[in-house]
Amino acid sequence: MKVEFLEPATLAEAAALLAAHGEGAKVVAGGTAVTLMLQQRLIAPRVLISLGRIPGCDFIRREADGLHLGALTRLRSVESSTAVRAFSPALAQAFGVVGNVRVRNQATVGGNLAEADYASDPPALLLALDARVTAVGPAESRQMPLSEFFLGFFTTALAPDEILAELIVPSLPVSARAAYLKYASRSAEDRPCVGVAAVVEVDDVGRCRDLRVAVGAAVETPQRLGRVEALAHGETLTDELIATIADEYARALDPLSDARGSAWYRREMIRVFVRRALREARDGHR
Amino acid sequence: MQLTDSFTIRASPEKVWAFLLDLEEMGRCVPGLASVEKVDEKTYRGTLKVKVGPVAAAFGGKATLTEFDPPRRMAAVLEGDDQLIASMVKASFTSTLTAVEVGTEVAYQMEVSLRGRLAQFGTTVVSATAKKMTAAFAQNVRTKLES
Numbered sequence: 001m002k003v004e005f006l007e008p009a010t011l012a013e014a015a016a017l018l019a020a021h022g023e024g025a026k027v028v029a030g031g032t033a034v035t036l037m038l039q040q041r042l043i044a045p046r047v048l049i050s051l052g053r054i055p056g057c058d059f060i061r062r063e064a065d066g067l068h069l070g071a072l073t074r075l076r077s078v079e080s081s082t083a084v085r086a087f088s089p090a091l092a093q094a095f096g097v098v099g100n101v102r103v104r105n106q107a108t109v110g111g112n113l114a115e116a117d118y119a120s121d122p123p124a125l126l127l128a129l130d131a132r133v134t135a136v137g138p139a140e141s142r143q144m145p146l147s148e149f150f151l152g153f154f155t156t157a158l159a160p161d162e163i164l165a166e167l168i169v170p171s172l173p174v175s176a177r178a179a180y181l182k183y184a185s186r187s188a189e190d191r192p193c194v195g196v197a198a199v200v201e202v203d204d205v206g207r208c209r210d211l212r213v214a215v216g217a218a219v220e221t222p223q224r225l226g227r228v229e230a231l232a233h234g235e236t237l238t239d240e241l242i243a244t245i246a247d248e249y250a251r252a253l254d255p256l257s258d259a260r261g262s263a264w265y266r267r268e269m270i271r272v273f274v275r276r277a278l279r280e281a282r283d284g285h286r
Numbered sequence: 287m288q289l290t291d292s293f294t295i296r297a298s299p300e301k302v303w304a305f306l307l308d309l310e311e312m313g314r315c316v317p318g319l320a321s322v323e324k325v326d327e328k329t330y331r332g333t334l335k336v337k338v339g340p341v342a343a344a345f346g347g348k349a350t351l352t353e354f355d356p357p358r359r360m361a362a363v364l365e366g367d368d369q370l371i372a373s374m375v376k377a378s379f380t381s382t383l384t385a386v387e388v389g390t391e392v393a394y395q396m397e398v399s400l401r402g403r404l405a406q407f408g409t410t411v412v413s414a415t416a417k418k419m420t421a422a423f424a425q426n427v428r429t430k431l432e433s
Contacts, residue, residue: 026340042341042371042403116339152418153411154339220414258410 003046007053011165014049016138019161021047027163028052029072029111032103057110057165060084066170067091071110071163075122079104090178091169094125094197097182100189110164113149116156116221119191119260123150124216125180126169127224128197134166141165150221176201176210179280181273185260192217193260194269198277200237208232213245213274218255218266225252237282246274287400287409289416292393293424297431299383302390303357305431306381315426317419320344327351334366338415343368343404345375357383373402392424 008014018025026045028034029052037043051057057072060081067087069078078084079096098104098112098121112122113133123146132145135158149157158164172178178199185193195217201210211232216222228248235241255266295302306312309330313322322332328351335344347366354360364377381394400412 023342037340040403040406042407044370152339153414154341256410256414258408 003048005048005050007050009054011054011057011136011163012138014051014054015136015161015163017049018163019138022160025049030074030106030108032107033111033115033117062087066168069109069167071108071165073109075104075107075109075112076101078109088129088172088178090125090180091129094122094180097121109167113167114156114158114164116150116154118153118220119217121180121182121192121195121216124195124214124222125178125197126167127222128199128212128214129169129172129178131167131169133164134168135162136165137162152220172199173201177281177284179277181277181280183269183273190260194218194266194273196270196273196277198281200278200281202237206236208235208237211237213249213278215249215253215270215274218270219253220256223253225249228252237278242275242278245278246271249274287398287413289396289398289413290394291417291420292391293420294386294388294391295427295431296389299357299385299390301431302383302392305427311430315423315430317422336415338407338411341371341407343371343373368404371403373400373404375400
């Protein structure tokens with residue numbers, strides 16, 4: 001079957017093409033995910049809308065409200081950017097553990113999020129960092145928090161004619177520290193079995209001002225438990241408190257089963273990696 | 287792959303049973319059901335569209351009733367295939383209606399064997415999709431029967 005390959009010049013034009021071609025069209029950015037699905041013949045689009053020639057979507061910018069990443073920025077660029085590392089070493093690390101270097105040289109920030117594969121590293125940390133995204137439609141653009149973006153397996157809140165344009169990560173207070181731990185159960189290059197992100201901010205006397213934990217890859221969409229995070233507010237973050245929080249995450253989340261681990265196994269690994277991620281965010285090491 | 291799920295409807299088992307056998311009405315409650323027709327007393331034909339993220343399938347096939355015990359229990363064998371992404375599904379389906387305090391508990395159990403490309407997409411994703419479709423179906427039935 002013949003596939004039409006379109007190369008619009010702007011995101012709005014791309015969104016208009018998407019609206020015009022409907023379900024038969026598929027957007028391609030870096031192509032790492034789309035190519036696999038095409039090869040496995042899971043999808044058979046009549047039209048491929050490539051974002052590759054759209055200028056001005058590959059950028060990393062520090063602005064007043066945080067770090068802005070263009071949708072077409074390669075994962076490798078994020079990983080190796082001094083601006084990203086200065087902003088948040090954990091952010092550079094979470095993008096740096098995706099797949100392998102060949103994948104990261106090709107895959108894009110927007111593609112990673114819009115594909116919404118549950119077994120992915122950046123989403124959990126981005127959720128813990130309260131990140132948000134900008135979506136461009138044929139007529140207008142809008143922003144939404146990442147907490148409202150992932151709806152389910154491979155499903156996002158993007159409308160059928162919307163394209164993810166930008167990722168915005170708010171700055172953390174200087175006294176806060178973030179960590180992301182990836183646990184791969186099969187091989188070094190594998191997608192995560194469990195990924196845990198933690199953000200900890202303590203005041204001068206060692207009391208927890210803010211604590212955030214997001215678990216990804218083990219569940220359908222990355223999850224935070226506000227009720228459990230609140231247990232730490234105003235408290236000293238002891239090993240016992242960390243263990244309690246880890247137990248609560250393991251108890252409350254509903255892990256999935258796949259080739260990387262059963263639901264039972266993942267529940268135990270959530271317990272272990274929430275504990276380790278919180279310790280790393282608290283101490284700066286595991 | 288074993289799928290089990292249940293939901294409660296605030297209506298009597300007799301009413302729920304009659305509703306489930308009314309193809310027109312029941313069919314409208316099944317998310318993605320494009321067509322359904324009765325072939326004979328025990329056989330139905332239909333087309334079901336399923337979409338999981340970027341992957342869409344349209345299963346055409348038939349359901350054959352193997353057990354029929356109104357208003358308590360029915361069993362059927364489902365067979366279907368999809369031309370879009372070359373996948374085949376075969377399932378044995380058992381459903382029970384139990385009178386409970388608030389109405390009727392509808393439970394089902396399904397042993398599904400999936401072959402072809404959808405199978406490699408992962409049973410995790412497929413079973414989660416089935417759960418979501420069941421929840422949507424239950425909600426639609428509630429809207430019809432509880433008003």
